[in-house]
Amino acid sequence: MQEFIDSLDATSKAKVARTLDLLEQFGIKLRMPFAKHVEGDLWELRTRVGSDQHRIIYFLFTGGVFVLLHGFVKKTSRMPQRDLETARDRRDDFLSRRRRA
Numbered sequence: 001m002q003e004f005i006d007s008l009d010a011t012s013k014a015k016v017a018r019t020l021d022l023l024e025q026f027g028i029k030l031r032m033p034f035a036k037h038v039e040g041d042l043w044e045l046r047t048r049v050g051s052d053q054h055r056i057i058y059f060l061f062t063g064g065v066f067v068l069l070h071g072f073v074k075k076t077s078r079m080p081q082r083d084l085e086t087a088r089d090r091r092d093d094f095l096s097r098r099r100r101a
Helices: 002-006 012-030 079-101
Strands: 036-037 041-047 052-062 065-074
Touching: 002 012, 002 065, 012 041, 012 052, 036 079, 041 079, 052 079, 065 079
Parallel strands: none
Antiparallel strands: 036 041, 041 052, 052 065
16 A cells, blocks of 8 residues: 555545545544445545545455555546455455454
8 A cells, every 4th residue: 555655646645645545534423524334344535636536445344444455546437357356355364364363
């Protein structure tokens, strides 16, 4: 996730950081236009910078802890399946490692 944020320009980084701050502040109560349900336990954090739409897919793990799974710049109106699959795989990997610990 840090690689995605580091790849952004300064303005985009600042706006994404502000949206992450809102998630930290409001938690599960954060809704549109900043957060939107994707499917199951997956949500997307939404940040718009000019015409760019930055998305971070995340889920609530436990005790108010959000796990950021995948970040990308959205180019179409629909959620790209490749990005959704990446988030699912990372969630499943995270949860399987937690069960083994």
